[in-house]
Amino acid sequence: LREHSELPEETIEIMVKIKLELVGLREHSDKMPSELSGGMKKRAGLARALSLDPKVLFYDEPSAGLDPVTSAEIDQLIINLNKQLGVTSVVVTHEMDSAFRIADRMVLLDRGKFIISGTPQEMRDSKDPLVYQFINGLAEGPLTDRRRAGGYESDLLAERM
Known part of the structure; x- marks a missing residue:
């Protein structure tokens, strides 16, 4: 300040x-x-x-490195601040429990491209196998198939948008 x-x-x-x-x-x-x-x-x-009283807050992996209880507290804090201050929060996370707890709207990106955008329920209802594997944290599915088939290194090194 x-x-x-x-x-x-x-x-x-x-x-x-x-x-x-x-x-x-x-x-x-x-x-x-x-x-x-x-x-x-x-x-x-x-x-x-x-x-500085922002209108939009960006969070990058807000629960990374935290225990499950503290992670849930941070999620609740984000929810409360949205309501109390009327701010919009954009949360980047791989923690699906947190994402579903916090979000009104969700977007899933794969290699820099939008795969799905919608409400948490629309995300859960998606028939896309990639979406299903990711949100459920499954070891088998199109993401792991792609890695096994090769090209994993190019995925990691692909240009970012």
């Missing part, structure tokens, strides 16, 4: 407390980053992102 606004210090301190409260960290405001757990660090990053 100091870098991106001309607000008085007193106002900045109040706003910081409000943002930390929103993410459940107000009582930890005196801690150094090294003293925070993984989940607390994610929350602190979210408070920082909220400081």
Whole structure:
């Protein structure tokens, strides 16, 4: 806030407390980053992102590296912030439980191309074998068939959009 606004210090301190409260960290405001757990660090990053009152928040694997309980708490925090602040959240994740818990709309990409876009229920109802394998985390299906057939390296090295 100091870098991106001309607000008085007193106002900045109040706003910081409000943002930390929103993410459940107000009582930890005196801690150094090294003293925070993984989940607390994610929350602190979210408070920082909220400081400028964005209309859209982008999350990249928000539950990566977290235990299942903390992951569910982060999911619930995203849901609550969407409702309380009226923000739109774009969440990139491979965690299907989280995706289905958070999403109103979902998109599945494969090698940079849209495979399906729709509601969580439309995703679940998809007859596409690739979609079915991915959302259910199955070891057998078109994704693994493609890897076995070769070209896996080219998939990894393909140009990204």
